[in-house]
Amino acid sequence: MQFIEFPKVDLKIEGMDGIRIPKFVKIRQKYDKTCITDTAAHIRSQLKTNISAPEEFHGRNLCITVGSRGIPELDVIVRTIVNELKKWGAHPHIIPAMGSHGGATAEGQRELIAAYGITEEAMGAPVISSMDVVQVGNLPDGTPVFCDKFAAESDGVVVLNKVKPHTDFRAKHESGLAKMLAIGLANHAGASQFHMRGFPSFPERIPQACRVMLDNVPIAFGVGIVQNAYDAVSRIEVVEKHHFLEKDAELQLVAKASLANFKLNDIDVLVIDEIGKNISGNGADPNITGRGSSPGFEDILNLKKLFIRGLTKETNHSGCGISDADITTRRCLNSIDFEATWINVVTSTMMAGGRIPMYQENDRDALLLAIRTCNNTDFLEPRIIRIKNTLSMEYIEVSEAFADECDSHPDIDVVSEPYELKFDAEGFMI
Numbered sequence: 503m504q505f506i507e508f509p510k511v512d513l514k515i516e517g518m519d520g521i522r523i524p525k526f527v528k529i530r531q532k533y534d535k536t537c538i539t540d541t542a543a544h545i546r547s548q549l550k551t552n553i554s555a556p557e558e559f560h561g562r563n564l565c566i567t568v569g570s571r572g573i574p575e576l577d578v579i580v581r582t583i584v585n586e587l588k589k590w591g592a593h594p595h596i597i598p599a600m601g602s603h604g605g606a607t608a609e610g611q612r613e614l615i616a617a618y619g620i621t622e623e624a625m626g627a628p629v630i631s632s633m634d635v636v637q638v639g640n641l642p643d644g645t646p647v648f649c650d651k652f653a654a655e656s657d658g659v660v661v662l663n664k665v666k667p668h669t670d671f672r673a674k675h676e677s678g679l680a681k682m683l684a685i686g687l688a689n690h691a692g693a694s695q696f697h698m699r700g701f702p703s704f705p706e707r708i709p710q711a712c713r714v715m716l717d718n719v720p721i722a723f724g725v726g727i728v729q730n731a732y733d734a735v736s737r738i739e740v741v742e743k744h745h746f747l748e749k750d751a752e753l754q755l756v757a758k759a760s761l762a763n764f765k766l767n768d769i770d771v772l773v774i775d776e777i778g779k780n781i782s783g784n785g786a787d788p789n790i791t792g793r794g795s796s797p798g799f800e801d802i803l804n805l806k807k808l809f810i811r812g813l814t815k816e817t818n819h820s821g822c823g824i825s826d827a828d829i830t831t832r833r834c835l836n837s838i839d840f841e842a843t844w845i846n847v848v849t850s851t852m853m854a855g856g857r858i859p860m861y862q863e864n865d866r867d868a869l870l871l872a873i874r875t876c877n878n879t880d881f882l883e884p885r886i887i888r889i890k891n892t893l894s895m896e897y898i899e900v901s902e903a904f905a906d907e908c909d910s911h912p913d914i915d916v917v918s919e920p921y922e923l924k925f926d927a928e929g930f931m932i
Contacts, residue, residue, distance in 0.1 A: 503819065504841035508832050511863060513871075520881050521874045523866070524901040526888070528918040529908055531765045531896055533731035538738060541575045542582040545725075548740040549586050553723060560591035562657035564722055565630070567599035568615045569686045571780040571816075572893055573664055573727055574735055577619035583660060583725065584627045594660075595628040596620060597652055599686040601693030606845050608632050610818075614779075617816050635691050639714035641707055645699065647684075647714045648692030658722030659687070661746075665726045665753040667761060669784035670796040670852070673705030675712070677783070678757075679724045679741065679750040684711035687719075690849065697851050701796050709747055716746060726753045731762035733893045761789055762895035764803060765913050766887065766904055770876045771807045773869065773888040775931075777824065778817030785823020786810070787892040793826035795852040806879070807872040811865060811931065813837055814891070822846050827859040828875070829868050833930075835861055864929030888923075 538544045549556070564587055568580060580596065587594040598611035612631040622629045634651035641647060653659050661682050668676035675681065684707070685693045696711065715721065724741035726749060737756060741749040777785030788794030792803035810827035812834045813819065821838030824830060835858060847855040862868040873884045880903070888899040897917070900908065908914045924932040 503839040505819075505836065505838070506840055508835045508861065510832065511861065513862070515871065515874065518870065518874055521870050522882065523869060523873075523923060524884060524886065524903065525920040525922055526886075526899045526901055527905070527908070527916055527920050528897060528899055530915040530917050531762075531898065532913045532915070533762060533896070534760065535730065535732060535734075537730055537732070537734035537736045541578050541735060541738070544738055545579060545582045545740075546586060548725075548738060549583075552740040552742060554742070556590045559587065559658060559722065562592050564592045564594050564658045564660055565597050565653050565656045566594060566627075566660040567653070567662050567682055567687060568596055568618075568620050569599040569601075569663060569682060571618075571778075572733070572782070573618075573729070574733060577624060579725075579727070579738070580620055580662070581625050583662070584625050587660075588626075595630055595652075595656075596625060597650055598629075598631050599650065599653075599682060599689075601685045601688060601690065601849065606633065606690040606849070610842070614818060617780075617818070633689050633691070635689050638718040641710050641714065643699070643707070645695055645707070646692075647711050647718075648688045648695065649715060649719050650687050650689055653687055654719055656720065658720045660722050661687075661724040663724075663726065665728050665750065666757045667754070667789045668704075669782055669788045669794055670850070671701040671704045672798055673708070674751045674754065675705070675708045675747070676754055678754055679726050680708050680712040680747060683715040683719075683721075684708045687715070694849050697849055700851055712747060712750075716743060721746070724749070726750065728753055728757045728760060730760045732896055736760060762892075763790060764887070764895075765911055766900065766907055767804050768885060769803065769805045769887050770879050770885040771809060771869065771872045771887075772805055773809045773811065773886065774892070775811050775888070775890045776814045777810055777812075777891065778814030779820050779822060780814055780816035781891045781893050782823070784826070785817075785821075786826065788826075790892045790895065791826070795825065795850075795855045806876045809868055809872045810834065810859075818842070820846065822855060824859065825855050825857040829860050829862065829872050831865060831868055831930075832861050832863055864925075865931045866925050866929040
């Protein structure tokens with residue numbers, strides 16, 4: 503790991519005397535709550551309904567891809583699939599399939615999925631982590647298509663992945679089953695090759711790479727997972743090989759319609775308590791914040807300043823997404839493993855993702871400075887929203903300037919009286 507000790511700052515800024523932190527209220531944003539209540543039973547039902555000949559997998563060595571972040575009960579999902587494959591007489595094992603994540607190392611990726619509860623002991627199946635790949639074909643533009651060596655040499659691959667809008671491009675196939683085949687299973691070598699032509703090429707090249715993999719790698723079936731706005735799993739669909747691309751596109755539409763958003767707009771400062779790879783590939787989801795390393799998200803939210811306070815524990819010190827902030831704290835920057843962060847940024851070719859924002863010594867100073875630098879703002883009634891992360895959008899905090907809008911909005915309930923934000927002795931939010 504490579505950490506940087508950033509120097510202390512003590513800025514003397516003119517015009518700070520009239521800046522204040524307002525009172526806040528907690529609100530509840532309401533979305534569609536449809537979800538799966540018994541995950542294991544649902545998966546067993548899907549396997550029974552959609553796998554027409556399970557006896558064909560008897561005696562076969564099947565690998566299950568694990569790469570998605572932020573899936574509730576991911577351990578239950580994987581363990582249920584393992585148990586069902588064993589009932590069929592198959593011999594399952596698990597492979598991390600994360601492209602260049604985890605510092606682009608086999609051990610780093612093993613540690614990442616272990617943090618989600620995916621271990622050999624818990625799953626009852628071996629976890630085989632490797633960066634070794636084999637080339638299985640080429641795209642029409644000459645880009646080589648790679649596949650994890652152990653997946654390619656197995657008797658069948660169960661492609662498990664979350665289906666959701668991507669954080670860097672818009673297309674029929676974004677994050678999902680097709681992208682898992684194109685990039686996740688390609689490990690660091692393949693992910694690097696694929697990203698070299700940039701995100702604008704992804705809409706065309708992801709389905710191309712998926713077809714190459716379907717034709718040249720023993721794909722058994724897919725398992726697509728969609729989450730609702732409350733981060734609960736709302737749909738799990740087992741997909742046979744010949745319906746792969748069709749179902750991936752269908753689930754992408756469902757995922758986009760299920761995405762959480764802000765019920766309020768015109769925000770002076772958005773405070774995000776934590777970002778991380780377990781929250782979004784971009785640390786915080788640009789589909790919610792309107793901030794990202796690629797263009798195309800600007801119209802999502804009218805936001806003047808973004809303050810990011812810290813990283814999730816599960817992100818293992820990855821600072822991907824910190825570049826979207828206008829301001830952060832020195833403590834947050836000191837917690838970032840820049841070696842792992844920059845490897846991921848270089849792999850995506852989005853060098854802007856490696857930049858650092860301005861920082862202050864503590865949360866109070868950072869928030870005051872963020873307010874101070876907003877143009878055309880009522881400094882006595884700034885419009886501030888605070889969220890834990892972009893997976894936690896139901897209960898959020900908003901400043902009193904939003905009071906009238908909250909009272910009149912049909913999808914917002916105000917659930918507290920106004921209160922002051924609390925800070926510890928060092929000036930960090932409690």
